Amino acid sequence: MAEEKITIYGHQASRASRPYWLLREYGMTINEDFIEVDTGGPVTGYNEVRDTSEFLALNPYRLIPVMKHGEVVLYESQAICQYIAEYLGGPLCGQDLAERARINMYGLSSISNFEPNFLPMVFRQGGAEGRAKFESNLEPLLNALNAELKDRDYLIGSERGRFTVADVMMASTIGQYGRAVKFDFTPWPNVKA
Numbered sequence: 001m002a003e004e005k006i007t008i009y010g011h012q013a014s015r016a017s018r019p020y021w022l023l024r025e026y027g028m029t030i031n032e033d034f035i036e037v038d039t040g041g042p043v044t045g046y047n048e049v050r051d052t053s054e055f056l057a058l059n060p061y062r063l064i065p066v067m068k069h070g071e072v073v074l075y076e077s078q079a080i081c082q083y084i085a086e087y088l089g090g091p092l093c094g095q096d097l098a099e100r101a102r103i104n105m106y107g108l109s110s111i112s113n114f115e116p117n118f119l120p121m122v123f124r125q126g127g128a129e130g131r132a133k134f135e136s137n138l139e140p141l142l143n144a145l146n147a148e149l150k151d152r153d154y155l156i157g158s159e160r161g162r163f164t165v166a167d168v169m170m171a172s173t174i175g176q177y178g179r180a181v182k183f184d185f186t187p188w189p190n191v192k193a
């Protein structure tokens, strides 16, 4: 296993915020315990990092975040989060095959079910009509997640569950986009909590 520090390519106002949040949950400090390469973006101003041959060799799709850890190179924010949790271990990661599989399931669900309906609202796609459509798409999805979270605090683990990378992946999708678009989670109290 690589000894070198984990490097994340991506500015913090992007999906790179997901691995950054997770690394902080492990008590790690940016640019001390892990490295941020700022690729520029809406907040920091675009820069040329993503057009360098070094970056494109890591991710030919030119998207952020990208993680480099020794020989291990990953793109896709949720895959990066799962790698970090597996690497750093402890209660935040899956403790057995079933937990790891369910963590993967929630990572996929966050970006296949929820993100396609939250993200367009951030960009005000379709105006008021678009917003109404995305909210209506989200209703059955949030009903389902709210049911899954009945009598639970977290997605993974027995009884009320324990905080894991699954919650980071789900909340960094639903929670962050939800806050950005002032989404009203009141009808889904377990999701809101």
Ligand SMILES: N[C@@H](CCC(=O)N[C@@H](CS)C(=O)NCC(=O)O)C(=O)O
Residues within 6 Å of the ligand: 014, 015, 016, 041, 062, 063, 064, 065, 075, 076, 077, 078, 111
């Ligand atoms: N499914 C990918 C999506 C990656 C993605 O679309 N990243 C955006 C930033 S959040 C990007 O790189 N967009 C092009 C750009 O910023 O130039 C993931 O979760 O990592």
